[in-house]
Amino acid sequence: xxxxxxxxxxxxxxxxxxxxxxxxxxxxxxxxxxxxxxxxxxxxxxxxxxxxxxxxxxxxxxxxxxxxxxxxxxxxxxxxxxxxxxxxxxxxxxxxxxxxxxxxxxxxxxxxxxxxxxxxxxxxxxxxxxxxxxxxxxxxxxxxxxxxxxxxxxxxxxxxxxxxxxxxxxxxxxxxxxxxxxxxxxxxxxxxxxxxxxxxxxxx
Ligand SMILES: C[S@@+](CC[C@H](N)C(=O)[O-])C[C@H]1O[C@@H](n2cnc3c(N)ncnc32)[C@H](O)[C@@H]1O
Numbered sequence: 001x002x003x004x005x006x007x008x009x010x011x012x013x014x015x016x017x018x019x020x021x022x023x024x025x026x027x028x029x030x031x032x033x034x035x036x037x038x039x040x041x042x043x044x045x046x047x048x049x050x051x052x053x054x055x056x057x058x059x060x061x062x063x064x065x066x067x068x069x070x071x072x073x074x075x076x077x078x079x080x081x082x083x084x085x086x087x088x089x090x091x092x093x094x095x096x097x098x099x100x101x102x103x104x105x106x107x108x109x110x111x112x113x114x115x116x117x118x119x120x121x122x123x124x125x126x127x128x129x130x131x132x133x134x135x136x137x138x139x140x141x142x143x144x145x146x147x148x149x150x151x152x153x154x155x156x157x158x159x160x161x162x163x164x165x166x167x168x169x170x171x172x173x174x175x176x177x178x179x180x181x182x183x184x185x186x187x188x189x190x191x192x193x194x195x196x197x198x199x200x201x202x203x204x
Pocket of ligand 1: 083137
């Protein structure tokens, strides 16, 4: 693994531990709500095999998951990541600089629904451009994110989503998401009980 990226990941993990123990004391804008470390390792290994050239992420936060992805990718690859909270974007930018990968990561600031509509509009540029898409933002929007992202995903590409099993308060939205994607013929989906539960949908 890249040394600089590892250093930033380790410092963010310390922050995540602190957040777990002091959740109610931390202001909403300063909560990372990041994937777990084992989830990061899982995606890092998966992407080393999958060798993506271009990734789209919905829900950047402090950039913890983004850095696990960046570490698995080649130097000429690119990640587009979407975040609505300017304070979190500031933290994420700082982390990407420290990790030495800022030139490969484009943060799109805004409401994900709006950013994705914009992205999908310039069809020639965006059609089937991503190899891997990671959904980790507002759970009630997961089906919308999936539908708008699917045409932007290359064949044999993967749409992954976090929080499929935990926390239980998302159960209603996640159930809707799973019912929704299981009805889509062009993908095969499977749940991995890693971290908070990952749903991987392969475009076949
Ligand atoms: C669970 S956190 C993402 C964690 C990150 N993927 C990681 O593992 O390090 C979700 C993030 O999505 C952002 N978010 C939630 N709803 C959004 C929306 N509709 N548009 C853009 N960003 C959104 C939140 O501000 C938050 O930072």
